[in-house]
Amino acid sequence: MVDEVTDANYQDETKDGVVLTDFWATWCGPCRMQSPVIEELSEENDAVKFTKMDVDANPKTPESYGIMAIPTLVIKKDGEVVEKITGFHSKAQLAKILDGYTD
Secondary structure, three states: OEEEOOOOOHHHHOOOOEEEEEEEOOOOHHHHHHHHHHHHHHHHOOOEEEEEEEOOOOOHHHHHOOOOOOOEEEEEEOOEEEEEEEOOOOHHHHHHHHHHHHO
């Protein structure tokens, strides 16, 4: 399951463990391709919390992370950003990246 987060609750929702946040928008074609990949991963990987944020409805958080293009995936471990990935990525690519933070 992928939890929807907002500017108001992002810090609280991403402060513990490994968290991947998908920064996206409804009008973004690559975002619509990335979303089902994130959903699949969330069902298979219990070691990572998966969240998503609509950048149009929540501009403050993406701005604070310098997100200029979407989709951008931000991976945090114990509240600290450990990786920022821009553009569409396959399930295999993302699984490999996440494995590096959950071992």
